[in-house]
Amino acid sequence: MKSKALYIIYFFVLIMSCNSKKNQLQVSVYETSESGNKLTEIKDFVKNSNDSISKVILNPNEKFQKITGFGGAFTESSAYLLNKLSKKNRDEIIKAYFSREGANYSLTRTHMNSCDFSLSNYSYTPVADDVNLEHFTIEEDMLDLIPMIKDAISTSEDGFKIFASPWTAAPWMKDNNDWVGGKLLPKYYDTWALFFSKYTKAYEDLGIPIWGFTVENEPHGNGNNWESMHYSPEEMTEFVQHHLGPKLEADGYGDKVILGYDQNRAGIKEWVDVMYATEESSKYYDGTAIHWYESTYEVFPEDLQYAHNKAPNKYLIETEGCIDAEVPVWKDDAWYYKKEATDWGWDWAPEDQKYLHPKYSPFNRYARDIIGCLNNWVDGWVDWNMVLDKQGGPNWFKNWCIAPIIVDPDNDEVYYTPLYYVMTHFSKYIRPNAEVIDVESTSKNLQITAAKNPDGSIAVVVFNEGDKAQDFNLALGEKSQQIHISARALQTIIIPTN
Structure with a gap:
């Protein structure tokens, strides 16, 4: 009897265990x-x-929404630093970002002409009044930037998209004849549209496919500090509708994605109202690009929802974000979890906007922002520089920032900050076309x-x-x-x- 009772108990335990596993x-x-x-x-x-x-x-x-991808930016600064490392460390970083075993980045950005994270000011159109861009050249990119991109392409098994952004046209095309600020002269609208087409051909001739463009990095400007060129929503839409879109289409590049705006989320409403006002105005816009610098703490869900509802079938991509106004902390993971870091608005923001710029953990900033974006219709999230040095550069303007990977080229050392792992949590496991x-x-x-x-x-x-x-x-x-x-x-x- 005792043996039979034990058998019955064992039988019921077995059934419960099977049911438990079945429902696990x-x-x-x-x-x-x-x-x-x-x-x-x-x-x-x-x-x-x-x-x-x-x-x-x-x-x-x-x-x-369907996911377009996650990734970071190819900048001259990052590429320059990679070339100063040993081949072993250079290859390790490329694999860390682009292999399946690493972050497996799927969406990336690069700059057209120079930006603040370049070693100096330069343009692909160095000859003034070269209206037909007969002297167009990407020679400046050949030493550092292009080798980095090509190595990434060779490493990536799944491939990735690249979109390019200009910070400014050459000074000779602008009303202030300067690298910083000013506007594109209307008489050069066709020339500037040709610039995008020339760039596409030059890069694709080297085996680097260009997925798309943002029309202008930060069209409101950046406080007249480094390369910039200003547009109003109406001016950008005029350029896209009547010059850039038709030119790319005529030259066989009509499949290239064009993203408008490309600045902070808080200003997005006035832009999408103009960009998507009519069928004609929105024809060549494939989506809207945004940055997080209005606040690296607040996601601005209402603004994101508004932009999506204005153009529900178009892209809404975070094209740049980083921990700015900080010099990287070297090999101290604990700092990246502390609420000590500020952002660029900490010092200058008016009192009624101070709440948007608290001291806050860099790790938290990335994690909460990407989650908040995905939960409010954003389909891609692109970090800024992939690699910076211990100073947060090189940057010709000394606009120091933090990248997920920091290097010491003098001693050939590499530091994967916690921010690298945050990016990988998304890029490695949420793949393009995920819903x-x-x-x-x-x-x-x-x-x-x-x-x-x-x-x-x-x-x-x-x-x-x-x-x-x-x-x-x-x-x-x-x-x-x-x-x-x-x-x-x-x-x-x-x-x-x-």
Whole structure:
């Protein structure tokens, strides 16, 4: 009798175990945290029997925008630094960004002519009044920038998109005859449109495909500090509608993406109202580009929603963001989790806007912003420089910033900051053409986004910026899995294809 009773108990335990496994959601979890995890795979979770544990429910049938990609910018400064490193470290960095084992970047940016993260001012059109651009040359890019891009292309198995942005036309095309500020003279609108076509051909002749352009980096200007050229929404739309779009189309480049605006989110409404006012005005615009510098803390969800609703079938891409107004902290991961860093508005912002510029953790800035963007229709997020030195340059204007990877070329050393891992949490696991899906959460302490990849897998990104670890129950249909996330941590949870 005793043996029979034990057998019955064993039988029921076995059934319960099978049912438990049947209802268990299979996941792979990767975490980066202040406690030291760096995309570390987490396999053992502390079980919390508390019935009040928060719930995160995935709704893959409710879909939003398709993802274009995640990545960073090829700048002359980054490329120059790579050329000063040993081949071993140079190759390691390229692989870290572009291999499947690394961040596997899928969307990238580069500059046309020089920018602040160049070694000096230069233009591809050095000869004044060369209306037909007979002297157009990309020679300035041949030593550093182009080799970096070509190495990235060779390394990437999945490929990536490149869009290019001008900071300014050559001074001879502008009303102030200067690198900084001023406007493009209307008599050179056709010449400047030709510039984009010439650039495309020159790069594609070298085996570098150009996916698209932003019309102008920061058309409001940058306080007259470094290369810039100003447009109003009406002036940019005039240029795109009657010059740039038709020229690219006529030269066989009509498939190139044209993104308008390309500055801070808070100013987006007045731009999309003009860009997408009519069918004719919006014909050549494929989307809107935005930056985060109005506030590296506030996402501006209402502005993003407004822009999406104005042109729901067009791109909405974050084309630049970085930790600015800071010199990089070298090999001190803890600093990147501390709320000590400022941004460019910390000192100058008027009192009623100080709340937009708090001291805030660089790690938190990236994590919360990318999640906030994805949850408000943004389909791509592009970091600024991929590589900078310990000073936060080189930068001809001394506009120091932080990059995810910092190098010391004199000693041939490389430092992967926590920001590199934040970018990788998204770029590696949320692939192009993934669709953002609905997430319901009962937690007020976790920031969450999710996307279903083209292969059917689902990537869930969870950010816990609190001082305490959190437990939550992740559910997909009838299956669920309890997850434990560390304090001040970012997780990517992969649910494999069914």
